[in-house]
Amino acid sequence: MYQHHVQYYETDKMGITHHSNYIRFMEEARLAFFKDIGFDYMEFERLGLVSPVVALNNIRYKKPSTVDDVIAIEVKVKAFNPFVLTLHYVMTLEGTVIFEGDSEHCFLSKEGKMVPITEKTFPALREKLLELVEKE
Amino acid sequence: MYQHHVQYYETDKMGITHHSNYIRFMEEARLAFFKDIGFDYMEFERLGLVSPVVALNNIRYKKPSTVDDVIAIEVKVKAFNPFVLTLHYVMTLEGTVIFEGDSEHCFLSKEGKMVPITEKTFPALREKLLELVEKE
Amino acid sequence: MYQHHVQYYETDKMGITHHSNYIRFMEEARLAFFKDIGFDYMEFERLGLVSPVVALNNIRYKKPSTVDDVIAIEVKVKAFNPFVLTLHYVMTLEGTVIFEGDSEHCFLSKEGKMVPITEKTFPALREKLLELVEKE
Amino acid sequence: MYQHHVQYYETDKMGITHHSNYIRFMEEARLAFFKDIGFDYMEFERLGLVSPVVALNNIRYKKPSTVDDVIAIEVKVKAFNPFVLTLHYVMTLEGTVIFEGDSEHCFLSKEGKMVPITEKTFPALREKLLELVEKE
Numbered sequence: 001m002y003q004h005h006v007q008y009y010e011t012d013k014m015g016i017t018h019h020s021n022y023i024r025f026m027e028e029a030r031l032a033f034f035k036d037i038g039f040d041y042m043e044f045e046r047l048g049l050v051s052p053v054v055a056l057n058n059i060r061y062k063k064p065s066t067v068d069d070v071i072a073i074e075v076k077v078k079a080f081n082p083f084v085l086t087l088h089y090v091m092t093l094e095g096t097v098i099f100e101g102d103s104e105h106c107f108l109s110k111e112g113k114m115v116p117i118t119e120k121t122f123p124a125l126r127e128k129l130l131e132l133v134e135k136e
Numbered sequence: 137m138y139q140h141h142v143q144y145y146e147t148d149k150m151g152i153t154h155h156s157n158y159i160r161f162m163e164e165a166r167l168a169f170f171k172d173i174g175f176d177y178m179e180f181e182r183l184g185l186v187s188p189v190v191a192l193n194n195i196r197y198k199k200p201s202t203v204d205d206v207i208a209i210e211v212k213v214k215a216f217n218p219f220v221l222t223l224h225y226v227m228t229l230e231g232t233v234i235f236e237g238d239s240e241h242c243f244l245s246k247e248g249k250m251v252p253i254t255e256k257t258f259p260a261l262r263e264k265l266l267e268l269v270e271k272e
Numbered sequence: 273m274y275q276h277h278v279q280y281y282e283t284d285k286m287g288i289t290h291h292s293n294y295i296r297f298m299e300e301a302r303l304a305f306f307k308d309i310g311f312d313y314m315e316f317e318r319l320g321l322v323s324p325v326v327a328l329n330n331i332r333y334k335k336p337s338t339v340d341d342v343i344a345i346e347v348k349v350k351a352f353n354p355f356v357l358t359l360h361y362v363m364t365l366e367g368t369v370i371f372e373g374d375s376e377h378c379f380l381s382k383e384g385k386m387v388p389i390t391e392k393t394f395p396a397l398r399e400k401l402l403e404l405v406e407k408e
Numbered sequence: 409m410y411q412h413h414v415q416y417y418e419t420d421k422m423g424i425t426h427h428s429n430y431i432r433f434m435e436e437a438r439l440a441f442f443k444d445i446g447f448d449y450m451e452f453e454r455l456g457l458v459s460p461v462v463a464l465n466n467i468r469y470k471k472p473s474t475v476d477d478v479i480a481i482e483v484k485v486k487a488f489n490p491f492v493l494t495l496h497y498v499m500t501l502e503g504t505v506i507f508e509g510d511s512e513h514c515f516l517s518k519e520g521k522m523v524p525i526t527e528k529t530f531p532a533l534r535e536k537l538l539e540l541v542e543k544e
Binding site: 144145147148149150151152 | 416417419420421422423424426428474475
């Protein structure tokens, strides 16, 4: 499972990890997740496809973390259609859930046009995401 | 209205403001909002009260922004009870809405105990927040 | 003079502005400085010229700052030749110097080739920078 | 050797790691270095000792890096006296040096008073740092 080692510069004057950084940890875990399932996101970018975050939902900060903590991050496919991918994240610290949330992504060409993920455009990615969403 | 001037270091390799930074702009606008309604958040911290973000909801990235853009940020009180304050944010760029979202906050003592905002604990803040939530 | 209003997310668990953020404030002040002298850096980027930081020297953290502080930042041209521009920064908080440092920049085409700032390539920028360096 | 895996959010619109982030990577590598030599910096903070950065010198950005790059960071003790510790950092990417620089640190009590590192105050730390500086 992806792990993030919290850094000193990620803390704030409350002495805890600043809440904005968890959105960055979601991104870290997401890129590792894509690599794990065989789709290197950076390779997609080189092919001219980007997948920006279009929404964040149900972001819950349950417990704080701080420098030197190692946060384990699980990423699951919550929903998928050709236009929107929804991922769900659970972050734990020594077995305790400290954060949960969802991100939604669309798929765009470099020119900013919608690129649906279909059997014609990206069949292997589509199949893999459908397989993962069914597992849930 | 609060304005954020987007910086070069806030962009990413897509050439746009990195999505995590909008969570930071929400915080900037929130502290300015508290000051505007007569409650300096930093003064509250000196009194031993902190108000961490416990949730983010309905975060919508509608349009990108980039370095040198000036984003106008409106903050409204969406809901308030003694234990939870919900704020709603609308960010616009030259009149176009580019981002919307909500943050939820609780109130804690430095020791981490819940401090309800009541007539007894913080009457002026309570009154002001109730007044603002009714406006909507 | 350029001013930076320190944000909560720029503090760390020592309760002060994280030292890495001053490097970002230097960038903020630098872009404002270029605009002030009539050269919008973003316009240069659109023309295909970038000016990355190649060195930082004599960075001195003299006093801390924290959230809500307003830091005034002065930028001066310390040295200039067709290949390297050296800028000097002094940051003050209520009149007290809290930070000083230098940055060095080269000029590159988008393809990464050196673009000297000469009478032939960018005469107005060259003249302005020479004028400013002589003032010191 | 300490390694930093560059993240998407650490890039900027030039498509490369933003220069301010290397200052953060220096901090990451420094905390790992202290742990390696048997002195957990976070333990020192719990004892009431902080070691802020007071200066950065000879910071050289030699080659860019970007998302997904793995940067190896070597930390050496360049100089040490009871009041100032100077560390030297070399960052390499696939064997090529991409960054070099120094940081200077003092030692302070939580109240902000200088705490010299002597045989009386922190004998083991002093001995270890002297041993490491002699190696160079």
